[in-house]
Amino acid sequence: MSALKAVHFGAGNIGRGFVGLILHKAGYEVVFADVNAELIDSLASTPSYVVTEVGDGASVWTVDNYRALNSATHEADVVAEIATANIVTTAVGPNILRFVAPLIAAAIAQRSADLPPLAVMACENAINATDLLKAEVVKALPDAALAEGAVFANTAVDRIVPGQDPDAGLDVTVESFFEWAIESTPFGAATPVIPDAHFVDDLAPYIERKLFTVNTGHATAAYHGFAAGVSSMSEAFSTPAIAAEVRAVLAETKALLVAKHDFDPEVQQAYIDKNMVRFANPELSDTVDRVGRQPLRKLGRNERFVGPAAELAERGMPSDALVRTMGVALAFDVPEDPQSVELQQLLTSLPAESFVAQVSGLEEGHPLFADVVAVVRAHQS
Ligand SMILES: NC(=O)c1ccc[n+]([C@@H]2O[C@H](COP(=O)([O-])OP(=O)(O)OC[C@H]3O[C@@H](n4cnc5c(N)ncnc54)[C@H](O)[C@@H]3O)[C@@H](O)[C@H]2O)c1
Numbered sequence: 001m002s003a004l005k006a007v008h009f010g011a012g013n014i015g016r017g018f019v020g021l022i023l024h025k026a027g028y029e030v031v032f033a034d035v036n037a038e039l040i041d042s043l044a045s046t047p048s049y050v051v052t053e054v055g056d057g058a059s060v061w062t063v064d065n066y067r068a069l070n071s072a073t074h075e076a077d078v079v080a081e082i083a084t085a086n087i088v089t090t091a092v093g094p095n096i097l098r099f100v101a102p103l104i105a106a107a108i109a110q111r112s113a114d115l116p117p118l119a120v121m122a123c124e125n126a127i128n129a130t131d132l133l134k135a136e137v138v139k140a141l142p143d144a145a146l147a148e149g150a151v152f153a154n155t156a157v158d159r160i161v162p163g164q165d166p167d168a169g170l171d172v173t174v175e176s177f178f179e180w181a182i183e184s185t186p187f188g189a190a191t192p193v194i195p196d197a198h199f200v201d202d203l204a205p206y207i208e209r210k211l212f213t214v215n216t217g218h219a220t221a222a223y224h225g226f227a228a229g230v231s232s233m234s235e236a237f238s239t240p241a242i243a244a245e246v247r248a249v250l251a252e253t254k255a256l257l258v259a260k261h262d263f264d265p266e267v268q269q270a271y272i273d274k275n276m277v278r279f280a281n282p283e284l285s286d287t288v289d290r291v292g293r294q295p296l297r298k299l300g301r302n303e304r305f306v307g308p309a310a311e312l313a314e315r316g317m318p319s320d321a322l323v324r325t326m327g328v329a330l331a332f333d334v335p336e337d338p339q340s341v342e343l344q345q346l347l348t349s350l351p352a353e354s355f356v357a358q359v360s361g362l363e364e365g366h367p368l369f370a371d372v373v374a375v376v377r378a379h380q381s
């Protein structure tokens with residue numbers, strides 16, 4: 001292995017505008033793997049694309065030195081690339097990890113024992129997404145011991161990359177802010193060289209602070225915005241009643257983060273205030289449909305609403321704003337979003353208790369269960 005090589009699954013917004021860019025800046029040749037034939041053909045036939053940042057300290061970056069492979073039609077080629085790569089990353093969505101895992105498993109099984117272990121990092125908005133990916137990879141390996149040929153590290157990624165102008169081609173507009181935290185412990189002394197990432201011993205506080213602040217706040221504005229008939233995120237945040245709902249949920253998640261991870265309350269408040277400014281950035285043309293996408297995932301057990309609300313309830317602490325927002329999220333009805341369609345079907349076909357058990361994963365005896373049932377029932381009536 002001479003030059004550095006990374007295979008990245010998911011050449012979408014965060015793939016091109018964040019992970020691909022950072023790996024490129026770190027000196028890796030990036031091989032993008034995606035199932036979108038049009039996107040892959042376009043990448044394969046275009047030598048470079050441009051990432052334009054907006055916001056404080058914005059720069060413009062040209063990304064080149066990449067290749068692109070269709071992972072639906074060229075599985076064996078993708079496997080061969082991973083088998084000789086230093087790093088494999090994903091930004092496909094947590095529900096898709098199980099589909100990319102068999103390719104990573106096949107590559108690990110094929111990898112020469114002379115090569116250093118493959119670094120595997122899922123870059124998704126989910127707690128311990130790499131652990132989910134690892135479980136699927138191990139399931140697909142002919143011998144679980146082969147997993148020793150890879151190092152699996154959880155990560156937390158933060159950069160708002162909205163849906164792009166259809167005329168932009170491969171170019172991506174992103175906010176200038178970004179953060180990529182990667183757990184260092186799995187790597188021992190051999191952490192990958194990625195200067196724009198930072199390696200931390202314990203990722204839990206980072207990923208929970210990110211998911212339960214950035215993503216909880218973001219989704220709160222999206223669902224309240226949708227219910228109010230607002231379509232752009234910047235408009236949602238500049239609507240005082242919606243901004244107040246966001247501040248209310250973030251006060252609740254702050255209380256949890258402070259109690260659980262011993263964060264300094266003032267530091268967490270400064271983080272919230274900084275994010276309120278990020279969210280409202282009028283230069284980012286983000287939509288409530290994108291930020292609220294896949295509502296069934298977002299209403300899941302370890303996700304941005306039920307996750308913190310359940311822990312608050314277990315500690316006897318209030319979670320009224322989080323629960324109220326879950327109720328508002330039920331109105332998210334976007335015909336182009338299959339999970340939104342399924343959400344609407346489940347709301348008409350299931351009694352409130354079954355809906356809550358199925359969608360939120362809460363059990364009947366849980367201290368949050370009755371509160372969530374109440375908002376579902378109110379929505380149904
Ligand atoms: N956009 C953001 O602001 C942002 C920020 C941080 C994290 N994330 C996370 O990154 C992930 C991707 O989000 P996005 O906004 O880039 O979405 P996106 O829809 O723009 O990109 C996802 C890409 O994955 C591809 N894909 C789907 N199935 C695949 C498969 N089986 N194999 C390979 N590729 C496949 C799609 O074709 C698409 O190009 C999500 O987990 C999201 O939560 C997004």
Ligand SMILES: O=P(O)(O)OC[C@@H](O)[C@@H](O)[C@H](O)[C@H](O)CO
Binds near residue numbers: 157160215292
């Ligand atoms: O990607 P999702 O669907 O989990 O969440 C939508 C947005 O909140 C998200 O993509 C943010 O823009 C991103 O997490 C910012 O780092």
